[in-house]
Amino acid sequence: xxxxxxxxxxxxxxxxxxxxxxxxxxxxxxxxxxxxxxxxxxxxxxxxxxxxxxxxxxxxxxxxxxxxxxxxxxxxxxxxxxxxxxxxxxxxxxxxxxxxxxxxxxxxxxxxxxxxxxxxxxxxxxxxxxxxxxxxxxxxxxxxxxxxxxxxxxxxxxxxxxxxxxxxxxxxxxxxxxxxxxxxxxxxxxxxxxxxxxxxxxxxxxxxxxxxxxxxxxxxxxxxxxxxxxxxxxxxxxxxxxxxxxxxxxxxxxxxxxxxxxxxxx
Amino acid sequence: xxxxxxxxxxxxxxxxxxxxxxxxxxxxxxxxxxxxxxxxxxxxxxxxxxxxxxxxxxxxxxxxxxxxxxxxxxxxxxxxxxxxxxxxxxxxxxxxxxxxxxxxxxxxxxxxxxxxxxxxxxxxxxxxxxxxxxxxxxxxxxxxxxxxxxxxxxxxxxxxxxxxxxxxxxxxxxxxxxxxxxxxxxxxxxxxxxxxxxxxxxxxxxxxxxxxxxxxxxxxxxxxxxxxxxxxxxxxxxxxxxxxxxxxxxxxxxxxxxxxxxxxxxxxxxxxxxxxxxxxxxxxxxxxxxxxxxxxxx
Amino acid sequence: xxxxxxxxxxxxxxxxxxxxxxxxxxxxxxxxxxxxxxxxxxxxxxxxxxxxxxxxxxxxxxxxxxxxxxxxxxxxxxxxxxxxxxxxxxxxxxxxxxxxxxxxxxxxxxxxxxxxxxxxxxxxxxxxxxxxxxxxxxxxxxxxxxxxxxxxxxxxxxxxxxxxxxxxxxxxxxxxxxxxxxxxxxxxxxxxxxxxxxxxxxxxxxxxxxxxxxxxxxxxxxxxxxxxxxxxxxxxxxxxxxxxxxxxxxxxxxxxxxxxxxxxxxxxxxxxxxxxxxxxxxxxxxxxxxxxxxxxxxxxxxxxxxxx
Numbered sequence: 041x042x043x044x045x046x047x048x049x050x051x052x053x054x055x056x057x058x059x060x061x062x063x064x065x066x067x068x069x070x071x072x073x074x075x076x077x078x079x080x081x082x083x084x085x086x087x088x089x090x091x092x093x094x095x096x097x098x099x100x101x102x103x104x105x106x107x108x109x110x111x112x113x114x115x116x117x118x119x120x121x122x123x124x125x126x127x128x129x130x131x132x133x134x135x136x137x138x139x140x141x142x143x144x145x146x147x148x149x150x151x152x153x154x155x156x157x158x159x160x161x162x163x164x165x166x167x168x169x170x171x172x173x174x175x176x177x178x179x180x181x182x183x184x185x186x187x188x189x190x191x192x193x194x195x196x197x198x199x200x201x202x203x204x205x206x207x208x209x210x211x212x213x214x215x216x217x218x219x220x221x222x223x224x225x226x227x228x229x230x231x232x233x234x235x236x237x238x239x240x241x242x243x244x245x246x247x248x249x250x251x252x253x254x255x256x257x258x259x260x261x262x263x264x265x266x267x268x269x270x271x272x273x274x275x276x277x278x279x280x281x282x283x284x285x286x287x288x289x290x291x292x293x294x295x296x297x298x299x300x301x302x303x304x305x306x
Numbered sequence: 307x308x309x310x311x312x313x314x315x316x317x318x319x320x321x322x323x324x325x326x327x328x329x330x331x332x333x334x335x336x337x338x339x340x341x342x343x344x345x346x347x348x349x350x351x352x353x354x355x356x357x358x359x360x361x362x363x364x365x366x367x368x369x370x371x372x373x374x375x376x377x378x379x380x381x382x383x384x385x386x387x388x389x390x391x392x393x394x395x396x397x398x399x400x401x402x403x404x405x406x407x408x409x410x411x412x413x414x415x416x417x418x419x420x421x422x423x424x425x426x427x428x429x430x431x432x433x434x435x436x437x438x439x440x441x442x443x444x445x446x447x448x449x450x451x452x453x454x455x456x457x458x459x460x461x462x463x464x465x466x467x468x469x470x471x472x473x474x475x476x477x478x479x480x481x482x483x484x485x486x487x488x489x490x491x492x493x494x495x496x497x498x499x500x501x502x503x504x505x506x507x508x509x510x511x512x513x514x515x516x517x518x519x520x521x522x523x524x525x526x527x528x529x530x531x532x533x534x535x536x537x538x539x540x541x542x543x544x545x546x547x548x549x550x551x552x553x554x555x556x557x558x559x560x561x562x563x564x565x566x567x568x569x570x571x572x573x574x575x576x577x578x579x580x581x582x583x584x585x586x587x588x589x590x591x592x593x594x595x596x597x598x599x600x601x602x603x604x
Numbered sequence: 605x606x607x608x609x610x611x612x613x614x615x616x617x618x619x620x621x622x623x624x625x626x627x628x629x630x631x632x633x634x635x636x637x638x639x640x641x642x643x644x645x646x647x648x649x650x651x652x653x654x655x656x657x658x659x660x661x662x663x664x665x666x667x668x669x670x671x672x673x674x675x676x677x678x679x680x681x682x683x684x685x686x687x688x689x690x691x692x693x694x695x696x697x698x699x700x701x702x703x704x705x706x707x708x709x710x711x712x713x714x715x716x717x718x719x720x721x722x723x724x725x726x727x728x729x730x731x732x733x734x735x736x737x738x739x740x741x742x743x744x745x746x747x748x749x750x751x752x753x754x755x756x757x758x759x760x761x762x763x764x765x766x767x768x769x770x771x772x773x774x775x776x777x778x779x780x781x782x783x784x785x786x787x788x789x790x791x792x793x794x795x796x797x798x799x800x801x802x803x804x805x806x807x808x809x810x811x812x813x814x815x816x817x818x819x820x821x822x823x824x825x826x827x828x829x830x831x832x833x834x835x836x837x838x839x840x841x842x843x844x845x846x847x848x849x850x851x852x853x854x855x856x857x858x859x860x861x862x863x864x865x866x867x868x869x870x871x872x873x874x875x876x877x878x879x880x881x882x883x884x885x886x887x888x889x890x891x892x893x894x895x896x897x898x899x900x901x902x903x904x905x906x907x908x909x910x911x912x
Contacts, residue, residue, distance in 0.1 A: 423889050
């Protein structure tokens with residue numbers, strides 16, 4: 041099956057200083073190839089949506105971008121992930137330092153069993169920020185960027201678990217922002233939330249893309265159409281189609297993409 | 307109709323036998339407390355035992371048991387937590403992990419008398435620590451360690467894995483995640499398990515007879531210099547514990563009130579274990595409530 | 605306010621630099637390795653010491669293996685010592701088997717009571733009972749056995765009261781919690797539809813228990829029984845206090861006898877290290893250890909059958 045590329049020019053390596061893309065990236069669990077040689081760019085100030093039926097490898101692909109798959113035993117990868125001209129998939133990479141630059145948020149909100157304040161201040165503190173004033177500032181700015189500040193500013197010392205699901209998810213986004221990443225990976229961030237919270241999270245994503253690159257995995261076609269600039273359709277570990285979201289959704293080149301988007305399968 | 311009758315008879319038998327167990331426990335506790343509690347007094351709890359005359363107490367034995375428990379937990383808890391964390395978070399499935407798991411299993415089913423003999427040979431004789439609190443604590447460590455490892459492993463495994471992922475994504479080192487993200491969540495289960503294991507350690511006798519010894523020197527409770535031989539705090543003195551004392555008076559007690567002393571000491575032992583159980587239960591429930599009641603998911 | 609350097613990703617420079625997180629992970633790994641190593645050292649040295657002392661009866665004192673395992677005369681001191689340990693081995697096996705025979709049906713009934721008959725308050729009532737029974741120290745069991753069970757047996761049956769029956773009764777109460785909790789775990793993980801389909805066929809509760817529930821959970825229940833037997837076999841003081849400690853193979857339940865653990869308990873303090881008597885006690889400890897291995901092995905076999 042050959043990938044249909046709606047916008048092939050984007051795949052050409054553009055070796056600028058602020059480049060972020062994968063090149064021929066394959067991921068294996070044991071001998072099973074979950075992701076098959078995918079090359080995909082993630083342009084600046086944009087949201088890239090990864091769509092496709094369950095088990096198509098999109099979440100595995102996302103998790104490989106900050107080397108989270110390293111923590112799963114038996115998982116290996118081939119190919120490159122270029123960030124600012126450095127291949128972070130190479131063996132010498134300091135994974136811990138890398139992850140500081142790439143934030144991640146999951147389907148299920150997973151705040152630490154700590155206070156709201158501690159959830160945000162924890163990362164920066166670890167990475168060397170000292171002094172209450174500096175930490176206070178980071179907590180406030182992160183919560184503001186996640187549009188949560190007004191709701192929680194009076195109860196920062198309370199347990200994060202006391203927040204509602206939607207608030208917890210925004211707290212997790214704020215936590216990811218607290219270490220000032222350049223890239224934000226979102227794994228179905230709204231699928232466990234109610235419609236109102238989902239709206240808030242989507243609004244937030246649109247605002248945040250002005251500051252950093254966002255890669256989002258989603259099952260929700262409307263959501264992908266609403267918030268993303270580029271869309272990549274995955275099927276059985278392969279990239280079937282990639283292009284501007286508008287183009288992919290209104291006039292896909294590949295019939296499989298069309299069928300999936302129309303809700304015929306998946 | 308026949309099947310119905312059989313069903314009724316079977317249900318009756320099952321219920322009767324189940325209630326019999328309740329009766330056994332009730333009888334057991336009732337007997338120990340009824341016979342023992344009347345003998346418990348402040349004097350009994352604090353005075354030293356007498357060899358042949360009536361009126362002896364269990365003061366030094368009670369102190370020895372508590373002191374030995376503290377010493378044992380001081381050694382076992384850090385070791386058990388370390389090995390438990392390894393099993394839960396670091397060990398990758400394979401031969402070595404399987405081997406360690408087997409070791410924990412074998413060690414936890416070792417008869418305590420064999421652990422005691424091993425302590426006698428290695429710790430008391432070869433290490434030259436003699437019959438002492440330290441020897442007893444080390445033997446009890448061998449006895450208690452596998453349980454601590456299991457408690458820790460289970461506690462860490464019950465922490466949601468998303469907590470770990472969140473830590474990784476923030477760029478924390480694995481050890482930092484283990485100690486500052488996972489450990490606080492696992493702690494309540496570890497504490498509850500440790501208190502329960504403390505009850506087991508408190509009542510253990512077979513592993514101690516040949517390690518901590520079956521005698522206690524004349525203790526001077528005014529002397530708190532840990533190096534002095536008559537100081538209660540000296541870890542290198544022999545120390546008969548409460549459980550060992552009960553065994554000893556039952557098999558070779560000469561005092562005319564030996565049976566009353568045994569009953570009183572048994573009651574003290576059982577009450578202490580009961581307290582450990584209740585505290586662990588209460589504590590576990592309290593923490594559980596604290597962790598779940600505040601969680602409102604929608 | 606922006607604290608981190610946002611310009612370039614210096615993720616590969618760490619090859620030559622030691623970062624904070626490297627040190628943390630090193631400290632953590634060393635600490636854990638130390639703990640695990642200690643665990644391994646303790647068991648290896650235990651096996652080594654018990655084995656090396658245990659075989660000296662045969663290697664140094666030249667007692668033949670068959671005399672030790674099948675000899676019925678135990679007179680370890682004197683000019684013509686004899687080290688027949690069969691009475692103790694037999695005593696251990698008899699009390700253990702009897703205890704398992706008494707405790708198993710009781711435990712299974714308790715487990716059925718908690719999971720099938722009255723799952724609600726049955727569990728609330730029996731769970732703490734089981735936990736408390738397992739928490740009571742063995743010397744207390746011995747004391748109660750000595751002051752309640754022994755006089756009772758003395759009044760009702762022939763003999764002195766002390767003996768095999770008293771030992772088995774005390775042990776059976778002690779291993780009740782072990783068997784019950786394993787059986788409860790097994791019964792409560794039973795798939796619900798298994799029972800429901802049996803009820804749907806018109807079977808009574810007892811028929812369902814006897815034909816579906818017990819056969820399905822039998823390997824798990826057996827695991828509990830073997831674990832209980834392991835505990836009974838290794839228990840020392842409670843048995844020693846009530847069994848009478850006579851070095852003979854018992855011919856009746858109400859006759860005084862000994863077990864491996866009771867002989868070790870009584871003898872170890874009164875013998876000098878290295879004497880033939882002392883070595884023979886170590887050989888019995890070796891037998892206890894080998895039996896532990898056997899029990900663990902059987903449990904593992906049963907668990908393997910369960911997972912299929």
